[in-house]
Amino acid sequence: MQLRPWDVVVVGGGCSGLATALDASARGYRTLLVERGDFTGGTSSRSTKLIHGGVRYLRQGQVGMVYGALRERHRLWKNAPHLVNDLRLIVPAYRAWERAWYGTGLKVYDALARGRGLGSSRLLSRRACLSRVSTLRGRKLRGGVLFHDGQFDDARLGWALIRTAISLGCAAINYAEAVGLLESRGRIKGVRVRDLIGGREWEARGAVVVNAAGPFADSVLRMDEPRQDPSVVLSRGAHIVVSSAFLPGDSAVLVPSTDDGRVLFAIPWKGHVVIGTTDVPVDAPSREPVPGEAEVDYLIDHAGRYLTRPITRPDILAAWAGQRGLMAAGTGQNTAALSRGHSVSVSRRGLVTVTGGKWTTCRKVAQDTVEVASDVGGLSPTHTRTATLRLHGYSIRRDVHDPWRVYGNEAEAVRALEEADPALGALMHPSLPYRLTQAAWAARNEMAVRVEDVLARRTRALFLNARAAAAAAPAVARVMARELGHGRGWADGEVRAFRQLARRYVCE
Numbered sequence: 005m006q007l008r009p010w011d012v013v014v015v016g017g018g019c020s021g022l023a024t025a026l027d028a029s030a031r032g033y034r035t036l037l038v039e040r041g042d043f044t045g046g047t048s049s050r051s052t053k054l055i056h057g058g059v060r061y062l063r064q065g066q067v068g069m070v071y072g073a074l075r076e077r078h079r080l081w082k083n084a085p086h087l088v089n090d091l092r093l094i095v096p097a098y099r100a101w102e103r104a105w106y107g108t109g110l111k112v113y114d115a116l117a118r119g120r121g122l123g124s125s126r127l128l129s130r131r132a133c134l135s136r137v138s139t140l141r142g143r144k145l146r147g148g149v150l151f152h153d154g155q156f157d158d159a160r161l162g163w164a165l166i167r168t169a170i171s172l173g174c175a176a177i178n179y180a181e182a183v184g185l186l187e188s189r190g191r192i193k194g195v196r197v198r199d200l201i202g203g204r205e206w207e208a209r210g211a212v213v214v215n216a217a218g219p220f221a222d223s224v225l226r227m228d229e230p231r232q233d234p235s236v237v238l239s240r241g242a243h244i245v246v247s248s249a250f251l252p253g254d255s256a257v258l259v260p261s262t263d264d265g266r267v268l269f270a271i272p273w274k275g276h277v278v279i280g281t282t283d284v285p286v287d288a289p290s291r292e293p294v295p296g297e298a299e300v301d302y303l304i305d306h307a308g309r310y311l312t313r314p315i316t317r318p319d320i321l322a323a324w325a326g327q328r329g330l331m332a333a334g335t336g337q338n339t340a341a342l343s344r345g346h347s348v349s350v351s352r353r354g355l356v357t358v359t360g361g362k363w364t365t366c367r368k369v370a371q372d373t374v375e376v377a378s379d380v381g382g383l384s385p386t387h388t389r390t391a392t393l394r395l396h397g398y399s400i401r402r403d404v405h406d407p408w409r410v411y412g413n414e415a416e417a418v419r420a421l422e423e424a425d426p427a428l429g430a431l432m433h434p435s436l437p438y439r440l441t442q443a444a445w446a447a448r449n450e451m452a453v454r455v456e457d458v459l460a461r462r463t464r465a466l467f468l469n470a471r472a473a474a475a476a477a478p479a480v481a482r483v484m485a486r487e488l489g490h491g492r493g494w495a496d497g498e499v500r501a502f503r504q505l506a507r508r509y510v511c512e
């Protein structure tokens with residue numbers, strides 16, 4: 005099979021690739037995106053779920069990067085109000101100087117947002133801190149500082165990006181791996197793609213190929229230049245999820261300095277609490293990274309220093325890790341200190357590679373990438389349209405407690421499935437905030453082809469409660485099999501595969 009020639013072929017369906025495909029499609033370029041797993045199946049579904057300027061980078065003097073990220077935070081807040089919400093974070097102060105120190109830093113953060121803030125920071129008394137976070141350790145607490153950042157559902161935002169791109173003419177294929185590059189007259193002019201479900205191979209020719217493979221960028225680069233030096237430095241970040249009893253209410257807690265100089269977040273998310281993250285250098289990328297024992301201990305230990313209710317391993321509902329593919333800058337191995345900025349490079353034969361960046365800045369990363377790509381591919385230059393482009397589902401729904409909010413203006417259509425088949429109204433599992441309707445909708449309308457796609461990314465069941473997600477798998481598989489026309493054998497195989505995966509998210 006050979007598809008028509010494209011202007012831009014994007015390899016990788018994480019936030020960098022998805023945003024690149026969107027930017028290119030919005031400029032009118034004929035765009036193809038191939039992703040070897042499911043969209044956002046890599047790092048982009050494993051983030052801390054913050055759309056933020058990155059307060060901690062101020063301490064590292066990266067003022068320009070924070071300024072740029074705050075501007076992008078505002079754009080995402082405007083363009084996807086159904087997926088990005090305001091989050092109040094509290095920085096507790098246990099020493100006399102801390103309140104003034106953090107308060108001043110956060111005023112700088114407010115100032116950098118320049119009227120694009122989600123709300124101003126302010127000092128809190130000890131009592132105000134404890135009334136917002138009743139489980140905050142009160143001993144020696146002097147007060148704190150409250151500030152605002154954005155929070156989101158990463159995999160759902162990824163779906164909104166690609167769905168918007170598709171509406172602008174993009175072709176996007178999941179479970180399609182780039183296994184080689186095509187060359188014409190000494191230039192990279194396409195990719196060889198393997199369909200990982202159907203098993204066939206085909207060629208996609210294009211004026212320019214963008215390598216947005218994140219932590220795997222070097223493996224695509226080596227298809228072009230086998231002796232290529234590493235372009236990314238890898239580090240793993242882990243999270244644990246516990247019940248909201250450990251952090252009741254809507255406010256998050258930010259611990260500004262942990263033992264390895266990172267910040268630690270405890271964040272309410274979808275009726276649960278996400279605690280993260282770590283920063284552990286790793287040598288080689290993994291498709292399914294798992295938090296190390298020491299990382300889990302570190303998170304339990306640091307959370308326990310600030311929260312009154314101690315976390316034990318049986319309290320952990322899910323534990324997951326993502327890998328940062330950071331720009332290789334020098335050889336220092338303190339990955340926490342490496343820049344979260346991005347870079348776009350072009351190989352001798354014209355392969356465009358984007359590395360680094362973060363979810364918050366993916367629109368700008370994509371803009372820069374497409375500008376380089378259009379030049380390399382000789383495409384007619386145009387301006388980006390994404391700064392004010394409303395994303396799929398756009399609707400002003402900001403109530404974080406509304407489980408249908410992530411569907412934006414499609415929420416009614418999703419729920420309407422239950423009218424035709426009331427059985428779909430059943431919860432996937434009593435401990436999960438999802439209904440079978442959402443599995444049917446995802447199979448019909450959201451390119452979900454595996455049970456994992458529904459339980460990990462179209463809904464976030466696996467990330468909230470791995471055991472409950474495993475228990476929900478048979479019901480989800482039945483609904484999907486019916487929607488997709490598969491038999492019992494398919495459903496059984498999917499349940500087995502998903503349960504094996506879910507074990508990696510359970511902390512024994």
Ligand SMILES: Cc1cc2nc3c(=O)[nH]c(=O)nc-3n(C[C@H](O)[C@H](O)[C@H](O)COP(=O)(O)OP(=O)(O)OC[C@H]3O[C@@H](n4cnc5c(N)ncnc54)[C@H](O)[C@@H]3O)c2cc1C
Pocket residue numbers: 015016017018019020021038039040041042043044045046047048049050051052053054055056180181182183216217218219220224239240241242281325326327328329360361362363364365
């Ligand atoms: C622990 C952690 C927490 C984070 N928290 C935040 C946060 O709160 N806010 C924020 O803004 N940022 C955050 N980030 C950063 C952000 O998540 C990442 O920068 C971003 O997800 C990286 O996206 P990506 O597209 O570059 O990589 P990925 O999401 O990994 O995507 C790369 C994709 O390429 C695909 N691929 C690889 N090889 C091929 C091939 N040959 N053919 C086809 N497809 C291929 C992979 O399957 C993968 O899906 C966090 C990162 C980590 C690790």
